[in-house]
Amino acid sequence: MTPPDYEYLRKLLKDHSGLDLSADKQYLIESRLLPLSRKCGVPGIGDLVQKMKGGSSTIIAQVVEAMTTNETFFFRDKIPFEHFRDTIIPEMMKARSGRKSIRIWCAAGSTGQEPYSLAMALKEMGATLAGWRVEIIATDLSTEVLEKSKSGVYSQFEVQRGLPIQLLVKYFKQNGELWQIGPELRAMVQHRQLNLLHDFSQLGAFDIIFCRNVLIYFDQETKINIFGRLARTMEADGFLVLGAAETVVGLTYAFKPFPDKRGLYRPSGVRAGSPQGAASMPKIAAMMGR
Amino acid sequence: MKKTCLVVEDSSIVRKMARRILEGLGFEVIEAEDGVDALVVCKRAMPEAILLDWNMPVMDGYHFLCHLRRMPGGDDPKVVFCTTENGIDHINQAIDGGANEYIMKPFDKEIIAAKFQEVGLIELPEPDLV
Numbered sequence: 001m002t003p004p005d006y007e008y009l010r011k012l013l014k015d016h017s018g019l020d021l022s023a024d025k026q027y028l029i030e031s032r033l034l035p036l037s038r039k040c041g042v043p044g045i046g047d048l049v050q051k052m053k054g055g056s057s058t059i060i061a062q063v064v065e066a067m068t069t070n071e072t073f074f075f076r077d078k079i080p081f082e083h084f085r086d087t088i089i090p091e092m093m094k095a096r097s098g099r100k101s102i103r104i105w106c107a108a109g110s111t112g113q114e115p116y117s118l119a120m121a122l123k124e125m126g127a128t129l130a131g132w133r134v135e136i137i138a139t140d141l142s143t144e145v146l147e148k149s150k151s152g153v154y155s156q157f158e159v160q161r162g163l164p165i166q167l168l169v170k171y172f173k174q175n176g177e178l179w180q181i182g183p184e185l186r187a188m189v190q191h192r193q194l195n196l197l198h199d200f201s202q203l204g205a206f207d208i209i210f211c212r213n214v215l216i217y218f219d220q221e222t223k224i225n226i227f228g229r230l231a232r233t234m235e236a237d238g239f240l241v242l243g244a245a246e247t248v249v250g251l252t253y254a255f256k257p258f259p260d261k262r263g264l265y266r267p268s269g270v271r272a273g274s275p276q277g278a279a280s281m282p283k284i285a286a287m288m289g290r
Numbered sequence: 291m292k293k294t295c296l297v298v299e300d301s302s303i304v305r306k307m308a309r310r311i312l313e314g315l316g317f318e319v320i321e322a323e324d325g326v327d328a329l330v331v332c333k334r335a336m337p338e339a340i341l342l343d344w345n346m347p348v349m350d351g352y353h354f355l356c357h358l359r360r361m362p363g364g365d366d367p368k369v370v371f372c373t374t375e376n377g378i379d380h381i382n383q384a385i386d387g388g389a390n391e392y393i394m395k396p397f398d399k400e401i402i403a404a405k406f407q408e409v410g411l412i413e414l415p416e417p418d419l420v
Contacts, residue, residue, distance in 0.1 A: 073404075156376065156394050160401045164408055165381060165392040174378045 001026055005049045009033075009063070012052065016064045017141060018197045020219040032066045065142040068217070072110045073161035075117045077244045080212065083264050085121050088239045092207055093132070095237050101133040105206045107196065107230075108214035109138025112149030112189070113162070116181050118210070119188040120167055137203060139194035146191045152181035196226055200233060207235050212243035212263075220251065227252040231267050240265040292318040293411065295339040298328040298354065299372070300346040308341055308372070311399045315412055325349025329357055336363045339411050341402075342389075344373035344380065352387055359388040368409040372397060 009029055013019040021028070030045065037048045040059065051059045075081050092102050106115045115138040122134055140146050159168055159179045172179040194200055196214065209230060215223050230240060231254035240255055242248070242263050248255045258264040295317040299305045309319045320337060322328035324346040331337070340358075344351040351371060358364045368390045373380070376394040384392055390409045393401055406412045 078407075157401070160393065160397075161404050162408075165389075166385065169378055169381050169385070177376070 001030065001045045005046055008049055008053070009045075012060065013064065013067055016060070017068050017195065017217075018219075018222050019064075019068055019217045020222070029067070033063060036062055036066045065144050068141055072113045072213075073158065074113045074163035074167075076113065076162055076212070077263075078162075079244070080210070080241050080263055081117060081121055083241065083261050084118065084208075085125065087258075087261055087264065088208055088241075089122075089125065089129075091237075091239075093128075096207070100131060102135070102208065103204065103206045104134065104136045104208040105203065105210070105233075106136065106138040107194075107209060107211040109140045109146070109149055109189075109191070110142075111145045111154075111158075112138065112152060112181075113154075113158075114138075114210060114212070115149070115189045116152065116185055117162075119185045120171055122188070123171070123185065124167075134188070136189045137192060137206075138189050139192045139200075139203075141193070141195050143193050146193055149189070150186070150191050152186045154179050154181075197222070200229065203233065205235055206233060207238045208241070209234060209238070210241045212241060213246070214243075215246055216243065224252055227254050231255060234267055236267055236269065238267060240267075292316060293339060294318045294320060294335075294337040295341060295411075296320045296322060296328060296331055296337040296367075297341045298322045298325065298346070298351060299341070299343040300324060301343075304343070308402075311402050312341070314399065315403060315406065325351060325354030325357070328354050329361075332358060332361065332364070332367070336366050338367060339406065340367045340369045341372050341393075342369055344371060344375045344384075352383065355384070355387045355389060368406075368411055370405050370409065372402075 006026055006029065010021050013021060033045050033048060037044055040048065040051070042048055042051065048059065048063070052063065096102055104118060106118070109115050115136050118136055122129060138149060140149070156177050156179070159172065168179065171182050171185055173182060192203070211230065215226060218226065227248060234240065239258070242265065244263060248265055249257070253268055253270040255265040256268040258266055293316070295312045297305050297308045297312070297319060299308065300323055305321050309321065312319050317339065320331055322331050326349045328340070342351040342355065351373065355369055358367070358369070369388065370391040370393060371384050371389050372393040372395060374395045381392050391405045393405055403412065
């Protein structure tokens with residue numbers, strides 16, 4: 001891939017998805033786009049770029065999808081799901097005992113492993129939640145991954161990453177080498193296409209937001225902006241769950257860490273604002289090679 | 291001290307592959323070619339982990355598991371099946387027989403690591419904050 005091609009792709013991805021690639025991510029582009037160029041019947045990434053410059057919006061959409069689709073698996077990192085079961089849901093059941101409803105948003109729902117993990121975790125709580133209405137909304141930038149999420153069909157490889165075997169046999173149906181999550185769980189998750197760069201206030205107010213391993217792709221200003229909007233779309237006593245390698249510290253005052261629970265945050269009540277001077281700080285994401 | 295993992299598998303190629311992965315995960319590896327061979331190893335000293343094939347000559351993995359769980363101390367090892375028997379009936383039978391986890395072949399390092407983490411045999415390191 002030539003340096004101008006790389007720059008072209010960097011800028012295009014930044015404009016279309018907010019994905020902020022540092023200068024050394026050629027390997028990432030190659031690993032994601034070479035399969036796509038083969039699919040499109042062209043020999044290399046240079047040819048793909050030519051097609052994009054020629055104005056092929058379908059190719060552009062496919063490139064953005066290929067670059068922003070994240071690896072994901074069931075119960076990824078485990079600990080957030082323990083927090084969900086042991087802290088978040090019990091706290092929410094106390095706080096919402098009047099209206100008996102909880103709204104959850106998976107802001108990077110991807111191919112469905114996270115929202116369905118939450119659905120399974122809720123099912124495993126059994127009678128505790130009887131009479132409660134729990135909504136799970138899964139959004140993603142990519143319509144292709146949302147379709148996969150809706151279908152709930154996973155390969156043998158995918159169901160072996162993070163999913164305890166007892167839950168596999170309990171909640172999935174086998175169809176040859178493929179496994180489909182049962183209709184009852186599929187019905188618990190609603191899907192919407194959404195770009196986090198755009199307004200998401202139309203989704204309504206949430207009690208719990210899982211926004212894991214997606215903000216790492218954005219530059220600092222975009223992260224600060226998204227944190228601010230997440231705080232505004234959230235109930236004052238709600239919970240925000242970030243990825244294991246993510247934090248709000250140094251970026252925003254809109255959320256504060258929940259004591260002793262890594263990755264768990266609550267709105268601070270300070271609606272606007274980021275730590276003084278944060279906007280002029282060097283782009284941490286770029287420095288960390290993101 | 292290193293945890294011990296017994297690999298029960300009749301194919302020497304698969305044993306070798308499993309050994310390489312398990313040693314990479316920090317285990318001391320012992321090999322057995324069939325269920326009877328594996329019972330001898332367990333009578334001598336119970337391993338912490340057992341990676342268990344299903345179809346083997348002399349005694350298959352399922353019968354080995356049933357014998358193991360009746361032995362003194364036989365409830366201690368975490369048993370992870372690793373087999374081409376990928377049907378849900380086999381999986382249910384294995385769980386009823388006392389298996390802790392189940393890997394459907396083909397497998398790789400990520401699947402072994404994920405399943406071993408599932409049953410508490412290994413912990414994955416916490417990532418650094420970015």
